Amino acid sequence: MLTMILKRAGMAIPSLIGVVIVTFLLTRALPGDPAAYFAGPAATPQAIEQVRVKLGLDKSLIAQFGNYVVDLAHGNFGTSLTTGQPVVSELITRLPASAELTLLGLLVSIIIAVPLGILAATKPNSLIDHACRIATTLGVSLPVFFTGLILVYVFYYQLGWAPAPLGRIDVFFDPPPAYTGFYLIDSLIAGQPETFMAALKQLILPALTLGIFSLAPIARMTRASMLAVLSSDFVRTARASGLASYTVIVTYAFRNAMLPVITTLGMVFSFLLGANVLVEKVFAWPGIGSYAVEALLASDFAPVQGFVLTMAVMYVALNLLIDVLYGVIDPRVRLEA
């Protein structure tokens, strides 16, 4: 198993290098001139030049790239000019916020989409099958920010059931001590049920928004893979030996069907990390997505590069996790690796 992980990690290095190069070029291609922006509204040309030198933007592209890579090696992601804080500390505080939201969104999506997928597969082309497909496709047909705004309008503004869309926790609650950065886990560790509830309530609407948006790919994949497994020989044997339908569908069929579904989860998770940029804007969520967007719009290179690199590393880690999960579920992979 370890060799497999190292091999996969090794394979990911070239794509990480690719990401570093592409992000560097992409940020340098942004039209804005950070020096002018940060020299302030009434800066004279010399003041702008002075800031340009301070930021090291006057050097040649190659030299800048050289410095960037050297900094990177020391784990120095540079400082964000928009927020004035070192990018590393920003990422550390903000990444759990986005991860917690995206994971919960994914969880919501799985809880809804997987059973729907199984239901649709067990009765192909029946009314339920079509209903499931229509319902899940509806979810993905609306832009995610619009779904979010509607949910806020209905559940917060009109009905008042949901809490105010004011970020991760109610304004008057102090956030739990930051062991992992995940409010839900930290509040449990710290034994603060009230904080846990407050954080959970804040998470419901944004997680639902993300969940609805990712129903379709998961439901579609579950249905397709269940369809394939249900028509396989061993399910026929299971049925022929009169096992209870639950055992046949869940223990026998679904466990086998989970494999391709998990790969989709990996893809959906990285898709959601991109989509939650907009959800964070709607729900004032101090996540990594909105941070990167502000930086991108302000042509502030450091945070964009830091954000994209973190996402790339997370993407590789995610794929490794999926491979491990594959091994856990499918002995063939585990024993052959």
Add this chain to the structure above:
Amino acid sequence: MKRRDFLKSVTALTAASAVSAPAVWSPAKAQSRQETLLIVSESGPNNLDIHGVGTNVPGYEASWNCYDRLISHEMKTDANGTPYYDKNKFKPELAEDMNIGDMSVTFKLRKDAVFQDGTPVTANDVKWSLDRAVTVGGFPTFQMSAGSLTKPEQFAVVDDHTFRVDFLKKDRLTVPDLAVIVPCVINSQLVKSKATEQDPWGLEYTKLNTAGSGAYKVTNWTAGSQVVFERNDNWKGGPLPKVKRVIWRMVPDAGNRRALLERGDADVSYDLPNKDFAELKTNSKLAIVSTPYSNGIQYLGMNVQNPPFNDLKVRQAIAYAIPYQKIMDAVMYGLAKPMFGAPADAPIEVAWPQPHKFNTDLDKAKQLLASSGASSINVPLSFDLGFAGVNEPIAVLIQESLAQIGVTTTINKVPGANWRTELNKKTMPLFENVFSGWLDYPEYFFYWCYHSGKSIFNTMDYQSPAMDAFIDGARTAAANGDTAAYDKDVKGMVDLAFTDIPRIPLYQPYVNVAMQKNISGYEYWFHRRLDYRAFAKG
């Protein structure tokens, strides 16, 4: 019952129930909620130090509330009863006494003033702070130069509690320039201890921490999401503020900000779209205060050096083709002072801002365009994406109206970061922009917007020796107190600005603030940010 009113009554109903201390608060939180002011806005500070590199406008608010200055302004009340800073009357803050000599001003510092970490405030701190302001460069240094405060040599420490500022030249703006945000007094011992050789002025430290003697200190700041201020209980600069804690949350979506206000979950917000302010004014739940931008104008600028707008007739044609009233109704919802359509015979006032005589007259515009002989015009109409809420609908209305006189424009949205770069290049043929000066004097506005000097705010690249003469004349007249010459020059520059019309003033925007009914103490300041020290809740 029109549909919109029905919705409004429903929201009024639900919101009312929310405001009366919903049951969810446990007693401890209810009490802390009562002493805490919750502000929601679109964006937050990127730096807590006014001298920081690239400190943005929200950063000004943090600095204003956390640092003291030598002097500040007394309050007067404006037309609709809102306390308004009196630009001519100063009140002591850290300086107990100020006496202005011929070529200098001397300040007597309070003996009891202490910084937030307990060290007493001395004249050395004042000297260090002002030296810092004039040498860090960028916006702070430029702002100090506006009041002819340019060299550290001008600042002299007489003794621990006496401080003198020497004038390089007589300038009426020097004393007011000491009351703006930039010349704040910083705890020099603390900051010097944090400085390094590359960062002699400790800008890195003051970026993330407040080191002043002001009424509040920042206890928590997560950039882009929230700033928390706690009251400094031994503040000596004025009466102890009533609000113990201020939480300032960034809520990017305007719709959500309005929902928070209507449901009573937020106390104050100041950057809602005009339409929301106009509507909230009519419903009884919230208090809306609208005050005109002091010395501020939204305008349509043209580059006067290159065709087609180097031709005066073309510029005048454009001025007649702008749908002013449509903009006032559909974009500003009446929340602005018109800067157009003054009656033909109205005399030029000695004041700024004041309306020009152009109004929407498409036929006249067509004639002017024809007589100018300009061939078909096709130019981009650019504006700052950061303020698209107002700029975009205006651009669409202007585009449509110009099309009717044969001028085609394509709308070009420029992201916030690049907006200043584009302005600096002075190449954009047609663009919308807003400018307002902190010092509310006509010659100050004209010096930055119409003077042929290399200022970024002369976005039209307008070079007119006659205009320069008027502006310089007015500045010297003001310094010598020669009101007759001053009035003549001010009228001259305003008249020339309206005849040459390098930029077309549209309206003087309002600063709108929405507050829950139980919030009082809002004051209007030249920097247009909130002053937490005067607020009270309950």
Add this chain to the structure above:
Amino acid sequence: MAATPALSVEGLSVEFRTRSGIVRALDNVSFSVDKGETIALVGESGSGKSVTAYAVMGILDPAGKVTAGRAMLDGLDLLHASPSQLADVRGRKIAMIFQNPRTALNPIRPVGQQIADVLIRHGNVPRKEAPAQAVEMLRSVGITDPARRAKAYPFEMSGGMCQRVMIGIALAAKPWLLIADEPTTGLDVTTQAVIMDLVNDLASQMGMATIFITHDLALAGQRSSRIVVMHAGHVVENAPTRELSTNPRHPYTAELIAATPDSAASLDELASIPGSLPDLRRTDLPPCRYSERCPRKIDACAQPLPYAGGSISHIVACWNPLPASSEFEAKASAA
């Protein structure tokens, strides 16, 4: 016919709705198998022998539909039983093993566990004893060192071993009837014989009826007491093994025997059967689906097939069957 039939299939017809039309896979199929008896369903691939088994077991593909007929097992008509009734009967009273053993087992579940599942479901064996009994089951199907093997996965075992596990699963609840759908086709010849012996021994031990589905007439001959020959969804001939091999009455059966190599015949004598199975989607199918390929076709063949032809124990559905040889005729008519 003293023994009570374990299973009697009467007039079974099945249709499949496919993209390109309705396929009449089975038409009026009838046969029965007695307790302890082993019969063989023989026919070319596509003759409907597996469809019959699936229909009886109620595991037809969703597109398939039983349009007529009954399948009586212990008083219950399997074709019209409710899903819960079927679920109780399947595994407990009637069980089935399939062709390619490796894919017919759950790839990610230990084999012992798969047997234990059936034991728990049908053999009312308490959950904690099931694993031990499963090991016993593995031993009874001839798997060495069953305790260790129980934890292994199908992909770690040979085809023959997998087949033994499948048999273990099928016989775990000691069913009355075992349907073996080409159990040895995927295996090499030696394993083939071992598996067939195993099935026969276990069947006789448990007094279990067996339906052995194969396309190999010779194998059928060695292993079953009676052979039912199927062609294109019809039962064309149903007779005791010896009688069928020595005196085939239906032209198709004769052709089949001629095409089956046994020790005596040499290769070149093998005749191949002309033509191929008719397309069962055609709406103009003749009553006797073999008629288009049948050398003995006569006008009568246009009539609906006779089902009572030949003696009680030797049924042949043909208007112009081969003459019955003297030896059997007397005995048949007497019974």
Add this chain to the structure above:
Amino acid sequence: MTVIATTPQREGGLAALIKHSRYIIAENPVTGFAFALFVLIVLAAILGPEIVPYNPLTSDTAQALKPPSAHHWFGTDQLGRDVFSRVVVATRLDFFIAVASVVLVFLMGGLAGVAAGFFGGWTDRIVGRVADTIMAFPLFVLAMGIVAALGNTVQNIVLATAIVNFPLYARIARAEANIRRDAGFVEAARLSGNADWRILAFQILPNVFPLLVVQMSLTMGYAILNAAGLSFIGLGVRPPTPEWGIMVAEGAQFIVSGEWWNAAFPGAALMVAVFCFNLLGDGLRDMIDPRRRT
């Protein structure tokens, strides 16, 4: 369990197609419904500007923000423009964005993938690395970066969508081409003297095409959603051209204040289009190969 021994003799090509699709529609009414929607959208895209009651660009501030009424079926927007006309006329632009993105990504991703699968070796490694690099990016942020860097014109939005989807197409095409590379008919074509590119164009591509078609319909939906997302942060289509995404983004600020129709109708139109494209994708997949997993 083999059901059909021989295949029926070939019916007339068209007749087979009609019978075949009739079976699909009957079997799966949802796909039928989606197909009908698709036709409706195409019609709106073609006829849109001619049949709308008002000019989508003329503003009429006196009539600003009026609720849906007899003359304005979908009400009016902030500048008094008729929302119904703008929604219908926007179909053309959004449909163009969807189709252009899909054609571009098919050309870029599909061809690159087929080449990688067919030639293997260096091409395969390069295409693989490029695909991996793009995959490692958070999709939406990459699209934003491209549009922010190159300027928010419609072409750049289409280009961004194409680049973001490149890996998916490259991977599908490569897998298909790889399988078919040594298939019998390819060998036959090679032996009969066809040059490589001819084999690619006439043998491999037609086989890869059906599977990509399924993906293309899903990408059409994604393209429009992507444009809407970009509009929400100000990088979308330039005003005043009517486009669903930007209309929803701008209308969103009026939801709380009660003028729901500003965002609701363009949102509904967008949803119907994306919904139709997705269902069409599912339907096409069933038509081509019910068991194939995407």
